[in-house]
Amino acid sequence: MNYHTRKWVKPEDLNPNQSLFGGKLLQWIDEEAALYAVIQLENKKVVTKYISEINFVSSAKQGDIIEIGIEVSAFGSTSLTLKCAVRNKMTHQTIITVERIVMVNLDEDGNPSPHGKTKVEFVKDRLNNSL
Numbered sequence: 534m535n536y537h538t539r540k541w542v543k544p545e546d547l548n549p550n551q552s553l554f555g556g557k558l559l560q561w562i563d564e565e566a567a568l569y570a571v572i573q574l575e576n577k578k579v580v581t582k583y584i585s586e587i588n589f590v591s592s593a594k595q596g597d598i599i600e601i602g603i604e605v606s607a608f609g610s611t612s613l614t615l616k617c618a619v620r621n622k623m624t625h626q627t628i629i630t631v632e633r634i635v636m637v638n639l640d641e642d643g644n645p646s647p648h649g650k651t652k653v654e655f656v657k658d659r660l661n662n663s664l
């Protein structure tokens with residue numbers, strides 16, 4: 534699992550229990566998964582198709598730094614299946630896990646389109662290969 538993104542839990546991110554609002558966390562996860570898929574599939578037209586069971590393991594509070602991890606579970610024909618975990622940056626305590634997030638690659642008309650990818654690629658390698 535690679536943890537790419539850090540977030541700082543601010544007052545506006547809290548629920549009435551003064552812990553991190555679950556909906557805010559899911560928004561951050563969806564955005565992270567979409568960005569990851571856009572970069573991997575090299576296509577800006579990617580949508581979230583399916584999010585599996587979500588396990589809120591522990592909570593975060595104001596001032597906590599959290600980090601969002603994503604890894605690829607599977608490359609499909611038009612889809613990319615991701616796994617996600619969010620943890621406290623300082624303690625590494627798990628906050629949430631999402632087993633499966635299915636992102637679908639779309640064509641210009643918004644229909645599923647084969648992405649042709651089979652393995653994780655790194656931008657630095659793409660740049661080196663294009664030299």
Ligand SMILES: CCCCCCCCCCCCCCCC(=O)SCCNC(=O)CCNC(=O)[C@H](O)C(C)(C)COP(=O)(O)OP(=O)(O)OC[C@H]1O[C@@H](n2cnc3c(N)ncnc32)[C@H](O)[C@@H]1OP(=O)(O)O
Nearest residue numbers: 564567568577579580581582583609610611612635637645
């Ligand atoms: C200039 C601008 C710069 C911007 C540059 C930066 C961008 C930075 C992004 C920021 C953030 C963006 C935000 C995006 C993230 C949202 O929020 S997207 C919004 C929410 N999602 C939607 O609106 C999607 C609505 N659903 C749909 O439109 C249609 O269901 C879809 C996605 C087109 C798929 O249609 P479908 O008929 O189900 O298609 P189908 O061919 O049957 O299946 C397609 C694939 O999905 C899989 N699948 C279908 N159903 C399921 C299921 N229930 N479970 C698992 N897999 C399934 C299939 O197995 C298939 O995969 P492959 O076998 O081909 O690999």
